[in-house]
Amino acid sequence: GAATAPTDRGWPDPVPLPRGLPPVAPFDAELLPEALRGWVADIADRMQCPPDFTAVGALVALSSLIGARAVVKPKARDDWAVVPNLWGLIVGRPGVMKSPALSEMLKPLHRLEATEREEWKAAHDAWALDSKVAELTAKQNEKQAAGVAAKDPAKARALLEPVDTPTEPTARRYVVNDATVEALQEVLMVNPWGVLVYRDELHGLLCSMDKQGQEQARGFYLTGYDGNQGCTVDRILRGIGQYIPRVCLAMLGVIPPGKL
Numbered sequence: 001g002a003a004t005a006p007t008d009r010g011w012p013d014p015v016p017l018p019r020g021l022p023p024v025a026p027f028d029a030e031l032l033p034e035a036l037r038g039w040v041a042d043i044a045d046r047m048q049c050p051p052d053f054t055a056v057g058a059l060v061a062l063s064s065l066i067g068a069r070a071v072v073k074p075k076a077r078d079d080w081a082v083v084p085n086l087w088g089l090i091v092g093r094p095g096v097m098k099s100p101a102l103s104e105m106l107k108p109l110h111r112l113e114a115t116e117r118e119e120w121k122a123a124h125d126a127w128a129l130d131s132k133v134a135e136l137t138a139k140q141n142e143k144q145a146a147g148v149a150a151k152d153p154a155k156a157r158a159l160l161e162p163v164d165t166p167t168e169p170t171a172r173r174y175v176v177n178d179a180t181v182e183a184l185q186e187v188l189m190v191n192p193w194g195v196l197v198y199r200d201e202l203h204g205l206l207c208s209m210d211k212q213g214q215e216q217a218r219g220f221y222l223t224g225y226d227g228n229q230g231c232t233v234d235r236i237l238r239g240i241g242q243y244i245p246r247v248c249l250a251m252l253g254v255i256p257p258g259k260l
Helices: 034-047 051-066 098-105 107-148 153-159 183-189 201-210 215-224
Strands: 085-092 195-199 229-234 239-244 251-255
Touching: 034 051, 051 085, 051 098, 051 107, 051 251, 098 107, 098 251, 107 153, 107 229, 107 239, 183 195, 183 215, 183 239, 195 201, 201 251, 215 229, 215 239, 215 251
Parallel strands: 085 251, 195 251
Antiparallel strands: 229 239
């Protein structure tokens, strides 16, 4: 028979799309490693904040400690490696204890950094004395070389050989709060396994990447998200060819829904 012409009879009148968001599923503590559950739940209870906040902070902070020291190889017959550094973002209205919750979760990292700073200061003071001794030795050798240069050039040459100077100690960094890309590159040169970038208001960092002159920032952070790529930094003032073995960044921050 003849085909029936299409008709809209039987369809209900259109209604507006719903404006509300579906409810967020409650956080399941079973998603966390057992060793972290009590700590995460205790801080969430004392802060009277959702356990999601403290769980995200704990996992991202822990991932920054591991950094690129250990990698995940998802394929048995492939050399593809994934660095387990995590990026975490807490979304919530003002007054829901986002920042205080993360401050509590980051206390262990801040304690590690304080200890590292004390040990570095002691090592740096010793290095300064050793460097002064090396400098005095070099001056003394130069005086002796001047006295024997005419009679014994070979001895003078030996005396003028550079004196071994100790390498300046560096302190391991755990958390970076507010740094330009250039400063972050300097930090990663002496922390090749990675650091945590923590921004209390991540919206400020995202906006700064849109400013003129910050075009490279977005690319650098994306390289840090991969966590397994090297980077060569060439600058006129610092010389050329400074190499960062791995640009590995974990990131943690908060943002209100409106800004997001």
